[in-house]
Amino acid sequence: MTLGDAELDRYARHIVLPQVGGVGQRRLKASKVAIVGAGGIGSAVIPALAAAGVGSLTIIDPDVVELSNLQRQSMFRERDAGYSKADLALQFVQRLNHFVDAHPVQQRIGAENAAHLLQGQDLVIDGSDNFATRLAVSDACVGLGVSLISAAAAQFQGQVGLFRASPCYRCFVGDAFDTDDCDNCSELGVLGAVTATVGSFAALLAINALVGIGDDQAGRLHLFDGENLSWRTIRIPADPSCRTCASA
Numbered sequence: 001m002t003l004g005d006a007e008l009d010r011y012a013r014h015i016v017l018p019q020v021g022g023v024g025q026r027r028l029k030a031s032k033v034a035i036v037g038a039g040g041i042g043s044a045v046i047p048a049l050a051a052a053g054v055g056s057l058t059i060i061d062p063d064v065v066e067l068s069n070l071q072r073q074s075m076f077r078e079r080d081a082g083y084s085k086a087d088l089a090l091q092f093v094q095r096l097n098h099f100v101d102a103h104p105v106q107q108r109i110g111a112e113n114a115a116h117l118l119q120g121q122d123l124v125i126d127g128s129d130n131f132a133t134r135l136a137v138s139d140a141c142v143g144l145g146v147s148l149i150s151a152a153a154a155q156f157q158g159q160v161g162l163f164r165a166s167p168c169y170r171c172f173v174g175d176a177f178d179t180d181d182c183d184n185c186s187e188l189g190v191l192g193a194v195t196a197t198v199g200s201f202a203a204l205l206a207i208n209a210l211v212g213i214g215d216d217q218a219g220r221l222h223l224f225d226g227e228n229l230s231w232r233t234i235r236i237p238a239d240p241s242c243r244t245c246a247s248a
């Protein structure tokens with residue numbers, strides 16, 4: 001995986017960083033990342049990873065743009081209402097960085113198709129809006145041996161965690177939510193700048209993990225308080241009876 005002259009120019013502010021350099025930039029180019037959900041969090045993650053030069057982005061979202069999305073989903077414009085988010089995200093990436101291969105998937109991801117849709121990825125970033133999807137994505141990632149960044153925001157609160165093997169996301173939330181999607185932001189509300197903050201943090205976590213920058217963040221959950229403007233970090237203990245990762 002080499003970088004041409006146009007890429008060396010484009011990524012010059014990355015390459016000059018000792019933590020990244022040409023080696024790190026080539027790692028980003030060689031990376032395949034799937035993003036589940038092109039919503040508020042996806043609208044921060046997808047532009048950041050495309051601009052950073054992650055070589056392959058698979059964007060999974062079954063929905064079309066609604067006017068009520070525009071308050072936080074900054075990839076989309078008024079005239080996009082009614083069109084597929086996955087396809088619009090593809091167009092966004094193509095306009096931003098033609099060195100990135102983007103793959104739109106206009107499907108709802110669930111337990112029945114998650115392993116198929118996510119196989120072959122180096123990293124999955126889940127910015128979906130309900131527990132049932134997040135648990136199905138997490139179970140598939142554990143089964144495939146793929147690292148998962150799970151990011152969520154509601155009201156003024158956000159959380160971002162990196163999970164690899166064990167502990168997994170199910171260790172954190174348990175089994176009670178597999179059929180529950182009542183936590184979505186249409187009911188609770190969410191401030192657009194909070195989803196953007198959480199999504200940008202998830203993108204940074206992804207880049208650090210792909211390049212190998214900083215401490216290994218697996219098993220740590222980062223919690224954002226958007227009212228008092230602070231982050232704190234907790235460790236997620238592995239659940240010895242977790243039905244997904246305890247036997248893995």
Ligand SMILES: [Zn+2]
Nearest residue numbers: 168171242245
């Ligand atoms: Zn687990």
